[in-house]
Amino acid sequence: MKINVLHQSKNELRIELVGEGHSFTNVLQSTLLKDDTIEFVGYNISHPLMANPILFIRTKGKRRPEDALIDAARSLVKELSLIENTFKKNFNI
Secondary structure, three states: OEEEEEEEOOOEEEEEEEOOOHHHHHHHHHHHHOOOOEEEEEEEOOOOOOOOOEEEEEEOOOOOHHHHHHHHHHHHHHHHHHHHHHHHHHOOO
């Protein structure tokens, strides 16, 4: 995945997620919304066949949006690991 930083300030971040779509971006947004330091998070895809998602994050000022994004990615890795282990257990792999 390539990330283009479109805007970056103390409590706001707008990035383009090149090559991604609704699936990944929606999961990332949902994970970020669980963080109580997030004031707003949303994304837009101007055209589903030709555009990359633009993700916007605004924190309440207690931390940088980049840190919240990294923590959300770590949380997703942990969650996916649990899912992987559940599949392995249920399919005797």
